[in-house]
Amino acid sequence: MRIAIVGAGIVGLAAAHALLDKGHEVTLVDPGNNQQRPTEGNAGWIAHMDVMPLASPKAWRHLPRWMMDPLGPLTIRPSYLPALAPWLVRFVLASSPARIKSSIAAIRSLNAQALPSWKERLSSLGLEGHLRERGILSVWRDRDHFLQAQDIIARQRDFGIPLDVLGPRELADLEPALHNIEAAVLYTEGCHVSDPALLAADLLRLAVERGAARIEGKALSVQPSSDAVHVHTDGAVKDVAADRVLLSAGVWSRALARQLGDTIPLDTERGYNATYAKGVFGLNRPVMFEGEGFVASPLDTGDRVGGAVEFAGTQAPPNHERTSAMITRLKRFLPHLDAEQPARRWMGFRPSIPDSLPVIGPSSRDGRVIYAFGHGHHGLTQAAITSRLVRELVEGAPASLDLKPFSAQRF
The missing domain is CATH 3.50.50.60 (FAD/NAD(P)-binding domain)
Structure with missing residues (x-):
């Protein structure tokens, strides 16, 4: 056809x-x-171990703190609020326990086959060299927040997703550049690509x-x-x-x-990132900074910090003060990072549906x-x-x- x-x-x-x-x-x-x-500019993760919808208890726990900060992990530009209102209503409705349960099951049905499907596709085209199988790390700077995440970790284990809870010495051996971490989980089968672009x-x-x-x-x-x-x-x-x-x-x-x-x-979660020279972060694998709203990825083309959610539509210009704020928060964990080094800044449109x-x-x-x-x-x-x-x-x-x-x- x-x-x-x-x-x-x-x-x-x-x-x-x-x-x-x-x-x-x-x-x-x-x-x-x-x-x-x-x-053109995402973090490059094949995050098949991620099973939680955005409308989840984890997001709601952090939402009041995030919304108090206009440059924080999640913000809505006031001028865009009327246009976003129907999306927000559906987001609230998707946050009921029954809806979250059904969303998790649907996400898992896709993500359980995500990595095997990618491996088959890359192999068929001779593109296996794009895959980086080094695991993905989740870290918490607040141990209480880690304890609150135990239900998600238990659910991932129930799904058969391999993960290791790391002690301070194990984390230091894996990622010596990281500081101010109270808890960490390594998803051993997590992986990323050379660069999505x-x-x-x-x-x-x-x-x-x-x-x-x-x-x-x-x-x-x-x-x-x-x-x-x-x-x-x-x-x-x-x-x-x-x-x-x-x-x-x-x-x-x-x-x-x-x-x-x-x-x-369908609306857009505007995501921001900055890409530094390769090796600047000193990380060996991607890291999710839980509760902070951003991730870091050591890509072949440079070290990228990205994330955050901004609802402002497709026409409003980027606000890279958000990028600067994200870099400042990253320095809590990578104190050696010189934020003044040249970095390519980017903003893109994630196509987001409330459930x-x-x-x-x-x-x-x-x-x-x-x-x-x-x-x-x-x-x-x-x-x-x-x-x-x-x-x-x-x-x-x-x-x-x-x-x-x-x-x-x-x-």
Whole structure:
């Protein structure tokens, strides 16, 4: 079949390869040079051990403290609050114990197959060299907060996720650069990639080498007709006709889905980061600073600190005072860090849905249009397993996972 994929971020690229595997004719429709999509600057984690939705007791515990700080881990620009209000209502509703339980089960169903799916995909393309299997570390500077996290740790153990609780000496042996840590957990099977942008560049290059076409342009509409589905763009090619269309354009998917009869509560968590020269942090593996709202990653292209959540839409300019505040907090744990060293600063748009579950499945108006967007913090993690589900939907094959929790119609 002729498949048009709207969006060439990590999810769209993984899907392109899954469809090329089956001999389909793939066309990627993407504006190109979109530096604010998460693929260009995220932390690079394949965080399959993460099973908690954003609407979780952990987030609510920290929320009052975070909201008191305008440069803290989570903030809402006052001018954006009216537009965000419907999303916030759904976020509160997604925080009930029953909803959290169902969200955890759905996230786990994807994440349990996330790493094997990535290993299979990277191996098939000769890209195994992008994977860094060094584990991922979670650390706490407040022991009480660590004790409050025991229910999450117990749940992860119940899921069979390998983890080691580390004492001070074990932590010092693993990460001597870290200071002011009261507790730590090592997720031994956690891993990251060389750099998400480098991985995406290789996936795009190989997709084209395998026969995929690439059309530069923003998708303005997706319009089904009797004999095809048409993607209209603002590029040189105005109309792309396809047998199936995959919509995987991150936060920019919302407007296109609305044209197809689906009102998705999709908003953007604006994330910030700074990337220093490689080795500046002195870390051997990625670190999650629990309760602080940021992470650190030793990527091949440099040491990156990133995170935070800002709700301000896609039009407001970046506020890199937030980045500076994050770097200041990082120095509590890495006191040797010279914050004045040159660093590349970035802000990007995570496509966020209140229940932390992506939309994967057909549109309401026409089953020939398939959605795969809204992965939030798990875009890289879940891209490969999502691509398999997309292929099954395109070909009408039985789904290997229960897709009901991810339906666009659940709203």
